[in-house]
Amino acid sequence: MVELETRELRYFVAVAEELHFGRAAERLGIAQPPLSRAVRRLEHRLGVRLLERDRRGTVLTEAGAVLLDEARSALDAVAAAARRTRRAGTAERPLVLAAKAGASHEVLQRLLDAVEGHPVPLPVEVLLCEVGEQAHLLHQGRADAAIMHRPVDDLTGLDAEDLLTEGQVALLPADHPLAAHEQLTLAQVSNVPDLPMARWPRLDGTYPAGPGPEVRTQSQLAQLVALGKALLVIPASARAWQWPDHVAVPVPDATRITTVLAWPATSRSSAVASLVRTAAHVSASDATTPMLP
Structure with a gap:
């Protein structure tokens, strides 16, 4: 099995995104010759051509395009693992809850009120973001949980607790x-x-x-x-x-939207588990609350 190092993946991603060895080397803060050698060694170990280079420039091969997607995901996962590990080892750290600015305000307020009213309040930091950013924040380890919306948000790789379905x-x-x-x-x-x-x-x-x-x-x-x-x-x-x-x-004939509390499916955080239990209680207690017109 071929084992890949994060350093060589970073090198390859820089070249694949710049499609220019000189610019990639400058971006990485290294000289161009060792960068070229590192990419050639990577191609040799994988047994495939990742880049086509000639006097007209540099282009990705089909294999190179696949590795670019996979390398980005792998580097994001490594960075997320480091962030989650540091956060888990930080005493009294707040749980970071991401939410779209202006969306689901009443649901978010009820959830925060319930958290605050718990006998042992859970410190929560709200991270407001724009549309579609919550999934990235969760996967990158920048947020522990998020208020999201089904079916419009990407919930791939996430678990979720339904909070409210509305028109x-x-x-x-x-x-x-x-x-x-x-x-x-x-x-x-x-x-x-x-x-x-x-x-x-x-x-x-x-x-x-x-x-x-x-x-x-x-x-x-x-x-x-x-x-x-x-x-x-x-x-x-x-x-x-x-x-x-x-x-x-x-x-009335528009698709109904369900507001959910989402978190990474791999999470083992006791703080996230506590927030999910609170969210489930809030959802159950608000089940008879009329929808906004």
Whole structure:
């Protein structure tokens, strides 16, 4: 079996991302000749060509593209293991809970209140992030648990406790004709010529096709809606961050969204286990709470 070292994986990733040995060597802070030798040794040990080099430049082979994906994942896993180990050995460290800024505010507040009210309060640090960042924070060991949403968030490699299932609303400019409706259908909000649907990035970072503006943050979206440049269908609980210039109209036929508490499936943290038990209790006690309209 071929054993790979993290150092040579870092070297290869730098070359594969830069596609230039000189730039990769500068990025790594080493001379170019030993970098070239290290990549050649790696190719020899693996028995495959990873890069094609000629006077026109450097390109990845099919095998090189596979190793690039695998090497990134492996390096992330090693870094995450180091972070989790350091965090586990730090006395009185808070549990880091990641959450999308502005999303599931009421659920998050109830969970934090329940944690605070426990006879032995668990110190929790809330790490606010943007859309789609929670999974990376968990896998990288930068967060211990996260508030996420099924089916829109990537829960691969994570365990989860359901907290709330709810409908969605269309967020519209207050002065738009559709804002006067008591409810709307997906068909009505999916094809509004003067108000295109804002486009969030997919899980792979690419954007779906469409005329609407590309957005990455809640603040971008909020201003675009207020300016009459976009609309979006979002979970009803996300209305916590809406502006006075916005109106939220229920969309009953939109996919229902489940807010979950997620954590790495490999976690052995007693603090995470305690948070999950508290979340399950909060979810059970709120089971009869009416959804936001």
